[in-house]
């Protein structure tokens with residue numbers, strides 16, 4: 001799975017016109033955090049949230065939706081769109097540190113999970129997170145007068161800030 005995340009970072013780098021290892025070098029050593037989300041059926045989904053609106057913190061996330069139950073939604077142009085589970089397919093989220101390293105060219109995706117009135121849902125998220133001391137700066141080739149550098153971020157501070165200032169959850173890093 002980690003190989004998949006590393007390969008994805010290579011593809012994202014190449015797509016930016018950079019060397020394949022550009023994002024990997026900008027993020028440093030990645031480690032995997034696994035989170036198993038279990039959403040029991042909820043008789044009144046309109047008053048309950050599965051997972052609140054947020055962006056993932058690290059590099060990329062590989063998300064596996066186990067059951068054929070729609071719950072994940074992504075925010076695009078102010079509208080929530082469902083992401084339908086596909087057997088054998090992972091959902092890949094660009095997370096905050098790729099947004100910073102790419103100087104905002106890639107945007108971390110705002111998403112949430114809603115609950116289902118009749119069925120339970122399970123998802124497994126593999127987050128590729130950074131060392132807490134890793135400092136992520138925009139890759140110099142992606143900085144220009146038209147696209148000035150966004151602020152650098154120390155990963156540990158970013159994760160802590162969101163843990164403490166929960167009102168910041170779901171806000172964009174670059175903006």
Ligand SMILES: O=C(O)CCC(=O)C(=O)O
Nearest residue numbers: 035037051072113123125
């Ligand atoms: O359950 C889902 O589909 C989303 C879970 C999620 O966004 C997360 O664990 O960060």
Ligand SMILES: [Fe+2]
Nearest residue numbers: 054055056111
């Ligand atoms: Fe997430």
